[in-house]
Amino acid sequence: MSLTSRILLAMAAGILVGSLLNALFHLDLMPGLRGAIDTYLIGGLFDVVGRIFVASLKLLVVPLVLVSLICGSSSLGNSSRMGPIAGKTMLFYLATTAIAVSIALLAAVLVGPGEGVNLVSDTTFQATEPPPLTDVLVNIFPTNPVQAMAEGKMLQIIVFALLFGYAISHAGEPGQRIASFFRDMESVVMKMVDVLMHLAPYGVFALLAKLFATMGIGAILDLGTYFLTVLAVLVLHVLVTYSLLLKGLTGLSPRIMLNKMRPVWAFAFSTASSGATLPITLRTVEHRMGVHNSVAGFTVPLGATINMDGTAIMQGVATVFIAQVYGMDLSMGAYVTVVITATLASIGTAAVPGVGLITLAMVLGQVGIPVEGIALIIGVDRLLDMVRTAVNVTGDSVASVVVARSENQFDEAVYLDESPDQDDDDIHDEALPTPTA
Numbered sequence: 001m002s003l004t005s006r007i008l009l010a011m012a013a014g015i016l017v018g019s020l021l022n023a024l025f026h027l028d029l030m031p032g033l034r035g036a037i038d039t040y041l042i043g044g045l046f047d048v049v050g051r052i053f054v055a056s057l058k059l060l061v062v063p064l065v066l067v068s069l070i071c072g073s074s075s076l077g078n079s080s081r082m083g084p085i086a087g088k089t090m091l092f093y094l095a096t097t098a099i100a101v102s103i104a105l106l107a108a109v110l111v112g113p114g115e116g117v118n119l120v121s122d123t124t125f126q127a128t129e130p131p132p133l134t135d136v137l138v139n140i141f142p143t144n145p146v147q148a149m150a151e152g153k154m155l156q157i158i159v160f161a162l163l164f165g166y167a168i169s170h171a172g173e174p175g176q177r178i179a180s181f182f183r184d185m186e187s188v189v190m191k192m193v194d195v196l197m198h199l200a201p202y203g204v205f206a207l208l209a210k211l212f213a214t215m216g217i218g219a220i221l222d223l224g225t226y227f228l229t230v231l232a233v234l235v236l237h238v239l240v241t242y243s244l245l246l247k248g249l250t251g252l253s254p255r256i257m258l259n260k261m262r263p264v265w266a267f268a269f270s271t272a273s274s275g276a277t278l279p280i281t282l283r284t285v286e287h288r289m290g291v292h293n294s295v296a297g298f299t300v301p302l303g304a305t306i307n308m309d310g311t312a313i314m315q316g317v318a319t320v321f322i323a324q325v326y327g328m329d330l331s332m333g334a335y336v337t338v339v340i341t342a343t344l345a346s347i348g349t350a351a352v353p354g355v356g357l358i359t360l361a362m363v364l365g366q367v368g369i370p371v372e373g374i375a376l377i378i379g380v381d382r383l384l385d386m387v388r389t390a391v392n393v394t395g396d397s398v399a400s401v402v403v404a405r406s407e408n409q410f411d412e413a414v415y416l417d418e419s420p421d422q423d424d425d426d427i428h429d430e431a432l433p434t435p436t437a
Contacts, residue, residue: 003197003198003200003263004262004263004266006201007200007201007204007262007263007266007267008262008266009201010200010201010202010204010205011204011205011208011266011269011270013205013209014204014205014206014207014208014209014212014270015208015209015212017205017209017212017213018208018209018210018211018212018213018214019212019213021037021041021042021209021212021213022212022213022214022215025213042209042210042213042214043210045206046206046207046209046210046213047206047210048206049202049203049206050203050206050207050210052203053199053200053202053203053204053206053207054203054207054271054273054276056196056199056203057196057267057271057276057277057279057280058152058275058276060189060192060193060196060279061152061154061275061276061278061279062149062152062157063185063189064186064189064190064193064278064279064282065154065157065158065161065278065297065301066149066157066160066161067182067185067186067189068186068282068293068296068297068300068301069157069158069161069162069165069297069298069301070161070164070165070168070179070182070297071165071179071182071183071186071293071294071297072165072292072293072294072295072296072297072298073161073162073164073165073166073168073169073294073297073298074165074166074168074169074175074179074182075169075179075293075294081407082162082166082298084407085294085295085298085299085403085407086298088402088403088406088407089298089299089302089303089399089403092399092402092403093302093303093306093307093395093399094343096241096242096245096307096309096395096399097307097308097309097312097342097343098339098343099237099241100233100237100241100309100310100312100313100316101312101313101315101316101338101339101342101343102316102339103233103236103237103241103313103316104230104233104312104313104314104315104316104317105316105317105319105320105335105338105339107229107232107233107236107317108229108316108317108319108320108321109320111225111229112225112324113225113226113229113317113320113321113324114226114320114321114322114323114324114325115324139153139155139156140155140156140159141156141159142156142157142159142160145157145160148160152275154275154301154304154305155305155306157301158298158301158302158305162298168182186293190283193279193280193283194283196279197263197280197283200263200266200267203270204266204267204270207270207271208269208270211382215382215383223376223377223380226317226318226321226377226380227380227383227384229317229321230313230314230317230318230384230388231384231387233313233316233317234310234313234384234387234388234391237309237310237313237391238258238390238391238394239258242254242394242395242398243258245398245402246398246401246402249402249405249406250401250402250405252401252405252412252415256415256416256418257289257397257398257401257415259418260284260288260289260418261284261393261394261397263280263284264277264280264281264284264390264393264394264397265390265393265394267280268281268386268389268390268392268393269386269387269389269390270386271389272382272385272386272389273389274303274304274305274307274389274392274393274396275304275305277304277389277393278300278301278304281300281304281393281396281397282296282297282300282301284397285299285300285396285397285400285401287414288414289397289400289401289414289415290404290410290411290412290413290414290415291400291401291404291409291410291411292404292409292410292411294409295400295403295404295407295409295410296400296404299396299399299400299403299404300396300397300400303392303393303395303396303399303400304392304393304396307392307395307396307399308359308392309388309391309392309395310387310388310389310390310391310392311359311388311392312342312343313388313391314360314381314384314388315338315342315359315360315363316338316339316342318360318374318377319338319360319363319364319367319369321376321377322364322369322370322373322374322376322377323367323369325373325376326369326370326373328368328369330367334367334368337366337367338363338366338367341359341362341363341366342359342363345359345362345363357374357381360374361374401415
């Protein structure tokens with residue numbers, strides 16, 4: 001069985017086992033064993049294995065982003081292509097986010113998930129105040145790169161790595177020696193990713209078993225229309241928007257890309273974190289989709305930080321849902337405000353913890369909807385977060401392919417290779433063709 005199949009099987013088994021345990025608890029079929037199962041299995045084995053797995057993923061994020069960006073920017077430093085690559089990437093992310101929230105608003109207006117919903121109106125939610133835009137812009141630039149790496153401040157790491165890689169490309173022979181060291185370091189880090197990939201089924205199973213044993217599916221039933229609306233738009237965005245953009249801008253088959261995204265989706269769904277999934281996304285984009293490191297090393301880390309199409313979809317549907325629950329009618333100007341605010345907020349609050357709820361609070365505030373309404377959707381937000389993370393990493397991958405193709409930093413033969421056992425190979429040991437300057 002291929003690694004991808006084992007990961008997907010573990011994901012299905014985790015959801016099944018967790019849901020069964022939750023159902024048994026609610027039916028009170030084993031009252032004598034519930035305490036022991038809670039303590040030793042769900043809160044013990046599943047919790048420990050799941051947290052170790054996520055910690056191991058996060059362990060690789062900073063070194064992988066640092067060495068990949070340094071290698072990529074150093075190979076492009078003399079060609080003056082980093083500027084166009086950055087511009088194309090930012091434009092793609094902003095455009096797809098605007099499309100995502102627009103589709104979400106349209107779907108929510110047509111479906112009306114909040115119409116006739118009678119929920120408690122005295123709910124409370126304390127929104128975290130977003131920092132001023134000036135502070136966000138200043139904080140992108142690190143004063144201490146070591147501290148930025150220690151704290152995992154991804155935008156600061158990206159800025160430092162780009163500057164360092166550019167300096168390497170202009171430092172002559174000493175720069176070449178340093179560049180060689182980082183290329184070797186990247187191979188070592190990618191080997192660590194390979195090792196973790198083979199342990200992934202156990203971590204994925206533990207994470208999902210614990211989550212569904214704790215939450216179950218009961219929360220979905222209370223907000224079924226809202227949940228299904230968000231879920232449908234998320235799937236539509238992947239299958240239609242991304243597929244059309246990929247086909248239209250590159251001429252490549254979307255089916256191949258979606259097939260190769262399966263292991264990345266499993267990681268994203270299990271961890272609900274684009275950052276934790278970043279090592280797997282980067283590995284897949286480079287070695288299964290043929291994007292050269294000079295592009296992938298920039299687009300994937302940046303996308304994991306600021307590309308929030310899935311979150312934008314949630315914000316669009318949630319805005320209409322909460323407005324309908326409170327009996328408020330939104331004007332066309334309000335819908336335009338939601339699109340603009342959600343799109344710009346995806347970048348303006350990129351480095352802020354709990355960014356999804358913060359940006360939703362900003363959006364609601366801009367159109368005069370009570371922020372307390374966020375409490376209505378928190379019950380199902382954790383489950384939807386898993387799906388929208390998978391959407392976000394798909395957007396990162398599509399952007400990488402589109403930008404790489406336009407910059408001739410792309411190996412089409414690797415992309416078209418659909419070998420079923422390819423994800424079990426140490427494919428990073430196979431050198432990709434040297435990027436053209």
